[in-house]
Amino acid sequence: MDFLKKRIAECAEVISPDIVKADMFLNHMLDLKLLDAIGEEFCRRFASSGVNKILTIEASGIAVACMTARHFQVDVVFAKKGVRKNSSADVFSSRVFSFTHGEEYNVFVSKKFLQKEDKVLIIDDFLANGEALNGLIDIVRQSGAALAGAGIVIEKGFQPGGRLIREKGVRVESLAIIKSMDGGKIVFD
């Protein structure tokens, strides 16, 4: 994934000690060729996992999830964010705290789109504190489906999400792990 790290180093903007923007290729403009290579790599890493469904979360996970699903030849389900209540009978839902926006929101998936026979790979663009990923893992658990793991494009390794989720026994494959961004300089693990 050297080309991904190269692109991050060239194009990503460090806008605060813990926030990096990848607007140029990952979550506002989408570099399809790069996303396709990313999808191919996730497919290689989880090739023997029997994945039959990819789960992501709106909005910026959708592009990576689609370009990954294409290589697996499976379908995508994207979790929605919103105000639906936890107790709704037809959805699996989980509460997620967004550090970026300083507020809690619900993330939910219609029950009809996750079955206990499924083997799910979670895909997302960023992993920092792990809140969104924990919400998606919770939803997979509720559905009774098996979890193959999580494929992340950029992990901020200096924030605790990745470590905490791996400690729970979830396989997390991050294509680029940022060790530090001190003084605006991105250093990879």
Add this chain to the structure above:
Amino acid sequence: MDFLKKRIAECAEVISPDIVKADMFLNHMLDLKLLDAIGEEFCRRFASSGVNKILTIEASGIAVACMTARHFQVDVVFAKKGVRKNSSADVFSSRVFSFTHGEEYNVFVSKKFLQKEDKVLIIDDFLANGEALNGLIDIVRQSGAALAGAGIVIEKGFQPGGRLIREKGVRVESLAIIKSMDGGKIVFD
């Protein structure tokens, strides 16, 4: 696009006289094979338009846009929804009224992602009253880029958006146009 109409007839849910849900394949679960065929068809229809960029709007436009961009071998820009003010210097933005949610929101694109040399194809999943599409067209106009047209997966032909936008001289290609949904029965144009 008979296979799309077939899928709509089989899977889409008419939940009120003017709302149809395509959750099963278009905007919650994503049928990648179907989306890929849709993208191929948009590419065929706009093949001679010199498209070099695809513009869509989060969240449910992203998947179709990506699977279309793949065939054009171009990149995608997705407009974001939010509370950013119209006057921000670094974004093109437009106000959009959502009939679904009964509220207005801003839609915006960073200026750096649309240039006047661009030839833009707008892609979206649904066209009804045309509010979102008008917002995207407005953004393209602001940028000075050329507009190749709009590719829509499902147009609700009994709502005025498509007619009004075509009357402005914009080329709108809708793969499935629903003429009526009276009594929950979907009839295509």
